[in-house]
Amino acid sequence: MGDAGRVIAGSARGVRLAAPGSATRPLGDRVKQAVFGALEPSLHDAAVLDLCAGSGGAAIEALSRGSRHAILVEHDPGTCRVIAENLRRAAVADRARVVRADALGYLRGAAAVDGPFDVVILDPPYADEALREACLLALGAADGPLDPGGVVVATAFGKRPPPAIAGLLRSTRERRFGETLVVFYRRAAPEDVPPPSGA
Numbered sequence: 003m004g005d006a007g008r009v010i011a012g013s014a015r016g017v018r019l020a021a022p023g024s025a026t027r028p029l030g031d032r033v034k035q036a037v038f039g040a041l042e043p044s045l046h047d048a049a050v051l052d053l054c055a056g057s058g059g060a061a062i063e064a065l066s067r068g069s070r071h072a073i074l075v076e077h078d079p080g081t082c083r084v085i086a087e088n089l090r091r092a093a094v095a096d097r098a099r100v101v102r103a104d105a106l107g108y109l110r111g112a113a114a115v116d117g118p119f120d121v122v123i124l125d126p127p128y129a130d131e132a133l134r135e136a137c138l139l140a141l142g143a144a145d146g147p148l149d150p151g152g153v154v155v156a157t158a159f160g161k162r163p164p165p166a167i168a169g170l171l172r173s174t175r176e177r178r179f180g181e182t183l184v185v186f187y188r189r190a191a192p193e194d195v196p197p198p199s200g201a
Contacts, residue, residue, distance in 0.1 A: 006057035006088070010034055012066030014092035020083040021057045029059060029125070029157075035180045037155055038063055040186065041121060043072070044153050045069050049146070050121035051113070053105040053137060058085035058098075060123040063071045066096040073116055074096045106133060109147065110142040117147030121155070128159030137163060141167025142189065154187040 003019030010031065029037065038045070041064070048069040052061035055074035065072055076082050082102050091096040096107040101108060105126065113119075121156075122141055126133045134156060141148050146169070148154065154171060156164050163186050166173045178184075 006059050007031060007034075008093060009059075009063055009066050010038065012063070012068065014062060014066035014094060017092045019057050019059050019062065019088045019091065020084050022078070022084045028192070030179070030182075033182055033184065034063060035061070036177055036179070038067065039186055040177075041153065041155065042067065044121055049118070049149075051075070051117070051119040051122045052120065053108070053124045054126040054133075055085055056081065056125065058088045058100075059127065061098060062088060062092045062094060064121060064123075065097055066092060069095065069121070073101055074098060074117075075101045075103055075105050077102065077104050098201075106136050106140065109137060113140075113147035119147055119148040119153065120149050120152045122148060122152065124154060124156040126157075128157075131158075131162065134158065135168065138164060138168035138171060138187070140169075142171035142187075144170060146170075148189055150189055150191070152189060156185050156187065158183045158185065 006019040006021035009017045046068045050069045050072040052074045055076040058074050060070040060075045071132045085100050089098050107148050158164050170189045172190050174188050175186040
């Protein structure tokens with residue numbers, strides 16, 4: 003079992019988390035610090051969705067900093083067991099639920115019941131651009147599970163960024179850390195979105 007680093011701040015500060023294996027890419031401390039520093043105003047009492055959760059480190063960081071509840075979606079059963087152990091280590095398991103599911107399948111199904119979510123973290127395998135874009139479109143749908151005032155944070159790797167617009171989502175900020183790009187999205191009101199040309 004690998005090392006997914008430590009929780010940076012909050013009630014679980016300093017707790018070391020396990021990584022499911024060498025293929026898992028936990029967010030580095032520098033990236034995590036920047037992301038959660040920017041999210042800080044949105045985290046208090048928030049409902050958090052962590053898609054492609056990996057070690058669960060992102061949701062655990064949010065819970066440690068005062069989020070109310072988190073759902074962590076991961077399709078691999080062994081990884082789900084590691085997430086459950088990390089939640090226990092950080093003493094936040096009572097405010098979290100691990101869902102074994104494909105991220106896009108979850109968004110198209112149970113998310114409608116579990117939401118709305120105030121903060122969504124989307125950190126899919128870097129090579130799977132199609133999954134990232136499909137998840138962003140599902141989150142940006144008019145009937146999607148994102149709260150109207152919510153925020154989505156998506157990661158990408160390499161030079162091709164995620165789309166600036168995905169349904170009702172609009173990118174509001176980008177931060178690059180080496181090869182890792184982090185994009186923040188907010189939801190636009192449906193009436194603020196122009197109709198397709200020719201409509």
